Amino acid sequence: IFFPCRHDDLKEMLDSNKDSLKLEAMKRIVAMIARGKNASDLFPAVVKNVACKNIEVKKLVYVYLVRYAEEQQDLALLSISTFQRGLKLIRASALRVLSSIRVTIIVPIMMLAIKEAASDMSPYVRKTAAHAIPKLYLDPDQKDQLIEVIEKLLADKTTQLVAGSVVMAFEEVCPERIDLIHKNYRKLCNLLIDVEEWGQVVIINMLTRYARTQFLNPNINESLLEEGGSGDKTFYGSDGNDDDDEDEEDKEKKAEAAALAKRKPYVMDPDHRLLLRNTKPLLQSRNAAVVMAVAQLYFHLAPKAEVGVIAKALVRLLRSHSEVQYVVLQNVATMTIKRRGMFEPYLKSFYIRSTDPTQIKILKLEVLTNLANETNISTILREFQTYIKSVDKDFVAATIQAIGRCATNIGEVRDTCLNGLVQLLSNRDELVVAESVVVIKKLLQMQPEKHSDIIKHMAKLTDNIQPMARASILWLIGEYCEHVPKIAPDVLRKMAKSFTNEEDIVKLQILNLAAKLYLTNSKQTKLLTQYVLNLAKYDQNYDIRDRARFIRQLIVPTEKSGALSKYAKKLFLALKPAPVLESPFKRDHFQLGSLSHLLNAKAGGYQELPDWPEAAPDPSVRNVEVKESVPEWTKCSSREKRKEKKVEKPFYSDSEGESGPTESADSSYSSSGSDSASASAESGSGSQSEESEDASDSEEEEEEEDKKKVWKKEFKKLAQGSEEQSSESDERKRARKSKQQKSESESETDGDEESDSESSQSESDDSESEVDVKNKKAVQSKAPSKPVIKETKKEKKEMSLLDLDDEPAPSPQVTPVNSFLSSSLVTDLEGLSLSDSVLSPAISPSGTQKCYELLHRISGEGLSVEYCFSRQPFGPDANMVAVQMHFANSAATDAKNLHMEDVKLQSGMRVTDFPEIELLPAGETTTAVMGIDFCDSTQAANFQTHSRKFFVSIQPPVGELMKPVFMTENEFKKEQ
């Protein structure tokens, strides 16, 4: 509280026309605010200075205004006009202060200002606008308008500065409007690495939720695998509720899931892959929050096999500040319950140091306990042994609990643990003894008959032990009084003597013991029991009086006693299930890394992590450019697309990975073979289309999604199947080449303008309308479906139509015909594929095939080489694996004499060269097949190729070293 005179003094200073005095006054006022002292009565005097020329005074006035405007709304309005004027000149800071003045009357003004700022030239101003959005979200009436602004800012081109803030605004204002994200999804993924740290956290969390609604569970086939290899199941035996749905013991459900999985093999959406790939480098971030965000993303979204990568990064965070450790350990504890294997290699990182704060120690203990299994239990127990000698008693108690849990979980060490705990019973520290008793009680419940001597030993301890432990012992003796018939009555005698001085919890157990003994050994204990019941009758605690009355009625037979007393023995001495010692960190339902998870209670504003959808929603909603909405079986085959993606690369920052969803490992996009192959396959499939038309009609009802996927896959099989090149493919290629080059040059120029690639693509493709796409589809489907006789004519038409792709507008003559044709033809084709799969199931075991890059276009001076394992027998030598190489010459000059030389191989490996390619003209592509015998190893085969000598190496991934074997279904089953 300030005396008025001091305020006068400040007011005087503020009224003076010397800036230095004003500044001094403002500094003192702000210091008051900082100390939490009330300076609100200076408001009028301060607000006058809002128009002060001195920037430092002005800034401090802003600080004051933001703090007190809410309390003095009327006076605050006086300053608004100044800010409105300021919006023209110092846009960002004026908007910031204006929006921070929480006065509802000015909401419309702010709305206008935000809208204007959202389309400002400067990204900094746009960022400020994004920040202002949640501030304005005071009344829900504004929501619709705000969403508009958010939508606009999400579509921002140089988003890396704005992205974090706008996603933050999105999360606060309209987290449910997931449809706003679709079009920006890929852009956000690609920009992620360039966004500032705080924005990264927000975006990753948002994308986690998004992915959960849009993609399929990558572990959906897990049930299938687990069915096959039961070894896997026992390994993860203790994590029974691994994946609630799949891990059910319910066989039926499993079979159903398996059938489902068989029907549509899981193929990861390329966008899903894109997200995983682009977040992975952020595990190396210096910011723990970012690392945690990526970790939870992987945990919730990645296939099981890939989740492991996060373990190392999380372990690294354990070296950070203790608060960070605290949060990370809590999350690790939850993760270890679900996926123990992930952290097992890092077991030692969770060893406890005497200098750790107690809460960290207990969390580490939790993790160690979760990690314990048959193989490492001896190491862990040895560690625990040292912990028991710690000075920190809370920690010792927790260690004993942990030993108990290890003992219940791992049968082999149960006896060892029990013996160890019994030894602790003679410890001098009360707390240690008490805790041991409680744990022993739980352990004994599992196999009481073997351990009557331990019960005897514990009975001796009853006299001098803490109440909780004493209660436990009494319960044990009562429960297993048949195993210790001599001691039990004696214990009751002693307890009866001290009954009045015991704690309530002990009294209840004495009553319990008495009742049980009365039922089993009434001869010896009848009087004792009655004595105890009488004492309890007059106890101060009503619980105890109540219990005594209840027990008396139940066990002492009187003429009035009801039917219940007959069952008294059954009631009291029923077999009780052993308690399950469970980790308190089983918090499945909360998103990891969230506040709610940490508190194990839903915090305000927590967004549930949705379950995976049964069937993936339409992936095409994320397509920004029209081209990508065309399935890759059309003219613009994957090859061409890849080209485009490559060109994009340099526009992203250097840290950007191989961009674009098309290159993902298990996506269906990347895997189609060469141009020629796909082209010829097209004609092949076309020839079959007519006979299958009938079949297709009946299948039309099926989900379109499924069909498309299956279709694509089948198509690829066909593509691989046919190797010879049809005559038409050459011509097509040429046409495509020219188009490709054009698109390249287009995107390059865009790149110079520094706009991001995604948008550049969309710009270049804007000219292409949806109708155009249909045209293409129609043309392709139409062309091959006609007999081969008309080939030449058709080709011409095709080419002209293809050229349309690059024209600004579709030609009006073609459109109606094609749109009419398109729908029926597309379904026809889809039908075809389905029937196809029935006809030729044995061509390749799995439809996906991945192309690997051998030589990049840039490092190869224009020559790019890719290879894929065609999964076909290599003619000349059965032991060799056929490797199909695609050469593409994008340089200006012809490449001559492509061949291999200086092959450096691991011992045992052999290579059959591909025939030398004498000439590869500029802009052309060609394929060659070579054979490599990898000797079943996954060592890389290294060799040099091309006359200019580029050193390359081929490394086979596991699973590509196979040779086709024909066997019947029965044989196959037998082999399994």
Place this chain on the structure above:
Amino acid sequence: MIHSLFLINYTGDIFLEKHWKSVINRSVCDYFFEAKEKALEPENVPPILQTPHHYLINIYRGKLFFLAVIQTEVPPLFVIEFLHKVADTLQDYFGDCSEGVIKDNLVTVYEILEEMLDNGFPLATESNVLQEMIRPPTILRSVVNTLTGGSNVGDTLPTGQLSNIPWRRAGVKYTNNEAYFDVIEEIDAILDKSGSTVFAEIQGVIEACVRLTGMPDLTLSFMNPRLLDDVSFHPCVRFKRWESERVLSFIPPDGNFTLMTYHVSSQNLVAIPVYVKQNISFMETGSCGRLDITIGPKQTMGKTVEGLLVTIHMPKAVLSANLTATQGNYTYDLATKVLVWDVGKLNPQKLPNLRGSLSVQSGAPKPEENPSLNIDMKIQQLAISGLKVNRLDMYGEKYKPFKGVKYLTRAGKFQCVLMFTKSVLGSLVPGGLTHPTEGEPCIRADLDGGRLSFPHRLLHGLH
């Protein structure tokens, strides 16, 4: 996200509050004070507290609590990292992050906080950017300001905010262009009672001090980058290049910053520079115990171990220590039961030894807990992992900078588990002793010497 921030000192006074949204009464901190009372030690205050209407997230740095109040779901690490960032920034600005310094610069701190968060969401957290907006106080500037009425508030929009490299301010100019890198490695280890390594790893960090004009693009390469097991980088490092070529390529921030941290974990790579031979025993009855500690060099790569400091947390029953050190001084804090022995430089020819008797509270039972022994030390001009910087190249600028690399190894959490010998007789039999470097002649000699010079030990043994 973050609603308010309270800075609270060790004794529980709130000396600064800042609200980014509506004002929250400081009485909300009462929940924190309650938890603080309960926790006894400040390290044990739970970082996250739940109150009926708010959540309190706090960190403890330099005897200060930074307490953030939040109302809705937010990743807790987000808040914790931000609070540490605040502390780091204050440290950057004022060279220290203590109550006194903050109180002296209250207005500047308040302004910094104002810039760091907008509506609870981080706005400008890069030190380089902040310093452009609010200039750190220097004596010269404050003198000039008082004379001319100038200000320490930047009047331009920070350029870093607008560019793709937000961590570097524009228009940097130096007459002496220099780039220094400190490779600092800390050994974290747990040695068991026999001296063998239970757990050891190396935490490395490369601290940089770069004062270069313009927009230099640096490339730092290592002789043996494969050593690095797990790395994390300052955002300026191009991760892609690291992945493909194992070089650090970056446009550095101006001034001091942490370029990268790394981790070397494979046990065989971690050299343990010193060994500890210790023997602490208490009589079964009676009120005294004995202590004998010797430290010697193990794998020091020919460098000298300096700044050796041994800290032992004694059992509660130990009342006082009557010891003699052959080198350095020791202190025993009666209140905290911590014995600190400041050894200094380790001389391999004459190993430092600390021995003597401990008096135990009479009547108290023989202590059972194991005390732990923590070692502090440093070795100049050595990165214990063997990491070596190969070269530093600069692109994008024409001048020739002055470059320098310094190596330093120090003990991180270097802990030895001590174990009381069960009986006094056992400790007198040389074979009964286990020490890490059996077979090293100097130790045997020392052992013998020890017995000779300490007749009272024999007496006890006979007793």
